[in-house]
Amino acid sequence: MRVVSYIGESLKIAVEALRSYKMRSVLTTLGIVIGVTTVIAIVALIQGLNKSFTNQISAIGTTTLFVQKFPWMMNETQFFTYRNRPNIRVRDAEQLKEMSKLAVAVAPTLYTEQTTKYKERSLEGVAVVGSTADYMETSNVVPEFGRFLSETDVEHRRPLCVIGREVADKLFPDADPLGNRILVGGRRYKVIGVAEKKGSMFGQNLDQMIIIPVGVFQSAFGARWRSVDIEVKVAAPEILEDAEIELTGLMRRIRGLTSNEEDNFAINKQSQLMETYKNLTGTLWAVAIGVGAISLLVGGIGIMNILLVSVTERTREIGIRKALGARRSDIMLQFLIESLVICAIGVTIGIALAIGLAELIASTTPLPASVTAWVVFLGLGFVVTIGLFFGIYPARKAARLNPIEALRYE
Amino acid sequence: MLIELNDITKTYEIGTVLVPALKGINVNVNKNEYVAIMGPSGSGKSTLMNIVGCLDTPSEGVYMLNNNNVSDMSDDELAEIRNREIGFVFQTFNLLPRASALHNVELPLIYNGTPAAKRRKQAEEALERVGLADRMHHKPNELSGGQRQRVAIARALVNNPSIILADEPTGNLDSRTGEEIMEIFEDLHDSGNTIILVTHEEYIAEHSDRIIRLRDGIVERDEAVMERSA
């Protein structure tokens, strides 16, 4: 009861003090505002990055493995060692498909970028993929019109192609692409299907591509010497690891590796990217925490300074209150509440600014930066921590004043 | 015995110089006594009042209040004594400048946890008692000296303390206002309070039952007032 009535009084005093020293209060609060805004804005940015990254790599799928010559992440020396690995061949993919029990689809893929033409229209930088019928599943390319390449198409090396949405829109703005022949790298391919829209990944337009039989690709682009990437699709994310072990074993058998020889191929998957990404954002988090800690320290020192001034200015008032029966804890509470009020105002403004900033980032950049609910709790944490930590010294100083000396203070 | 002062001394230290303000005071005060303390400037009157009011501690000696030894009390216990037992009227008023008269009077009640509604009612009654019902929402700088002194008195009596200590309550006032203030004290005395007041004026002191005269930190004379002027 006693405490409750005193908290009310303390709040009144705090608001009153802030009101009578407006400029000073604004400046003090500013420190906290800047700190909180910075931290929350960085956190919002990181979360935006996360969301964006997760969206991006979702195109890779969590049920796909990539058997490749090189791992996705490696350093320079690793690159020079791995360069000497034998190339992966289309035959390897065929064998894997035959032997694997966990794979539901296995597609060898080759890739190049070409200009494609139809009549007078042309489109530059189209991704040309040479693959098999299984590519439809491994890469989740679903034909919206027409059909995908069949096993027979691939086997007989028919000059057929499935085109992405973008290619269809650009080359056939007002005609049906199905059945027409487009020109790629000096050869003509009959369009048998148009894929559904897929969006983009890391700035690459996934709809600006065409898929042709892998054998056709090899003869058209003289790529027999190039290493093939094998995409392997499994039924569910849970068996991805088992599949990885199985594929490693099968590849070793195909390559005839003895037990003391190392793998001379790599098996890549989406989660690898995730790990690398997490390392990257770890640095960002550290920056956020560092910047936040410093600015909040500065803000906190500002509060402490203002409270010390306030204690000195109100020495007589403290004396009066003590003479009338205020205990040490009451005076302490008075200044702690003042400190908390300054902090609370600063943090509230800070959060509001950060939300505005995040929206600005979201609307002017492709990053979906956003301030989430837990940030508000984080803010609350700041209020209590800084308010109490930096308020405690001035508050104690005030509480310990001798009443008669405080009353005599001029 | 309400107040027992035994060999109270107070020595101030200014750098290396020792200033003895009180040099062994022995005074007892009974419940419902009305005591005036007189003496020349610098004789130690305020120092003594501060000690009796538990605002300051003696250098030596024992102060028993209601048979409790004050020097054994903790900081919080002293705060509670100041809040419940003692109403202090300062020579310089010591009102909070930015708070209304009403809020100033409410202060002691805030520190003993009186609920807001009751607090307000009690404070209003106290202000009425000193004749300031129509000035409750004024700030101290909007009040005259006499009115401020009355706010200070209302604040001292709002908690119904057993002892009222007043250090030159009429020092800043003209004699007519002084008389008005003295009537309030007389009222309080009649309703059972113990009153100790410091004054330089004989006519003020004559309102009391007993006059203690200090000189150079000792009690020079301590005698009953024979005849009370009305």
Ligand SMILES: Nc1ncnc2c1ncn2[C@@H]1O[C@H](COP(=O)(O)OP(=O)(O)OP(=O)(O)O)[C@@H](O)[C@H]1O
């Ligand atoms: N805080 C202090 N520090 C040092 N000396 C002090 C202090 N307070 C009082 N004194 C000294 O103690 C002595 C008594 O002072 P006190 O204030 O009790 O006198 P007083 O009787 O109330 O005088 P007045 O009638 O002028 O108010 C004086 O000599 C004064 O200088």
Ligand SMILES: [Mg+2]
């Ligand atoms: Mg004095």
